[in-house]
Amino acid sequence: EADIYQTPRYLVIGTGKKITLECSQTMGHDKMYWYQQDPGMELHLIHYSYGVNSTEKGDLSSESTVSRIRTEHFPLTLESARPSHTSQYLCASSRQGGFNYGYTFGSGTRLTVV
Amino acid sequence: TQLLEQSPQFLSIQEGENLTVYCNSSSVFSSLQWYRQEPGEGPVLLVTVVTGGEVKKLKRLTFQFGDARKDSSLHITAAQPGDTGLYLCAGVKAAGNKLTFGGGTRVLVKP
Numbered sequence: 001e002a003d004i005y006q007t008p009r010y011l012v013i014g015t016g017k018k019i020t021l022e023c024s025q026t027m028g029h030d031k032m033y034w035y036q037q038d039p040g041m042e043l044h045l046i047h048y049s050y051g052v053n054s055t056e057k058g059d060l061s062s063e064s065t066v067s068r069i070r071t072e073h074f075p076l077t078l079e080s081a082r083p084s085h086t087s088q089y090l091c092a093s094s095r096q097g098g099f100n101y102g103y104t105f106g107s108g109t110r111l112t113v114v
Numbered sequence: 115t116q117l118l119e120q121s122p123q124f125l126s127i128q129e130g131e132n133l134t135v136y137c138n139s140s141s142v143f144s145s146l147q148w149y150r151q152e153p154g155e156g157p158v159l160l161v162t163v164v165t166g167g168e169v170k171k172l173k174r175l176t177f178q179f180g181d182a183r184k185d186s187s188l189h190i191t192a193a194q195p196g197d198t199g200l201y202l203c204a205g206v207k208a209a210g211n212k213l214t215f216g217g218g219t220r221v222l223v224k225p
Contacts, residue, residue, distance in 0.1 A: 040200055042217040043157075090156050102147050103204075103213060105156030 003027045006091050006106035013081055013113055021076045021109045023091030030096040032074040033103065036060060037088045049074055050096075081113045117141060118205055118216035126222040130192050135219045137203030138185045144206050146179055146186045147213065151200040160188075193223045 004025040013019055025032065030051045035043040035058075045058030049068040063085070064078050074093075078085055088110050092103040121136045137146065145164040149157035161170050163179035163186060170177045174197075176189040190197055200220050204213040 039153075040218070040220055043202070043215045045212070048212065092156070102149075102159035102162055103157075105149075105158070108154070108156050110154070 004091060004093055004104050004106040006089075006109050008109060009107060010110045011112070013111075015080075015082055015113055017081050017113075019078050019081055019111070021089055021091075021111070023074045023076070023106060024072050025074075025093045025104070026072065027093060027095075027104065028071065029093035029104070030071065031094045032068065033092045033094075034058070034064075034066060034074070034076050035090040035092065036062065037090055037108075039088065043090065047076065081111075083113045086111060086113050117214050118203055120201075120203055120216040120219050122219060123217065124220045124222075126224065127193055129194055129223055129225050133190050133193055133221065135188045135201050135203075135221070136185070137187070137205075137216050139205065140184065141205075141207065142183050144183075146183075147204045147206075148177055148186070148188055149202040149204065151202060151218075152198075157200075157202055190221075193221075195223045195225050197221060198223050 007022045032049045034047040036046050037043045044060035046060050046062040047058055047066040049055045055066050064076050066076050088108045090108045091106045094103045095101045119138050127133055147162045148160045151157040161177045166181045166183045168179045174191045178187050200218045202218045203216040
């Protein structure tokens with residue numbers, strides 16, 4: 001049973017549409033992350049949050065935005081989708097403190113912009 | 115240049131063979147983690163190693179953290195088709211708790 005949920009699993013939308021990718025976790029983790037990954041390739045951190053009302057940009061520049069109004073919820077929004085945004089988006093969370101806590105990942109959202 | 119370099123990038127072997135995947139860096143890490151990712155899913159944590167020279171075993175998988183905490187290896191004994199997947203190493207540096215991922219090694223175990 002998954003403790004971190006991403007919806008939708010798959011999304012095909014037209015260029016210029018606004019989309020929000022949902023991510024929720026039930027573990028009470030303070031830290032949450034969004035990664036972008038092309039199939040079979042490395043993960044690129046695009047956003048992270050260390051708690052409510054805290055958001056930071058990651059290592060890879062992204063036109064998306066995030067919000068963290070509740071501990072359990074970390075949605076990602078694209079105001080105007082483009083074909084270059086086609087990718088898999090993975091949400092993850094981890095416990096606060098220490099450096100040996102692993103990340104728990106969701107199953108991802110596979111986004112295709114046509 | 116990636117902070118964590120994984121090799122090889124791709125490995126195809128027959129069922130029953132052994133394999134080793136390497137994760138190398140010029141930087142020191144407080145801990146290194148290994149994940150396995152199957153197509154269409156998110157990565158799943160396999161193990162965390164935190165002490166230089168540490169060896170951990172998970173059934174047929176053996177993980178080692180280098181003495182200087184700059185590198186790690188994953189060895190699979192008698193590989194099975196169920197071991198097929200993308201293996202990712204990820205490190206945490208002492209200054210923070212953000213993981214840095216390597217580029218991954220795709221492993222294909224043929225029956």
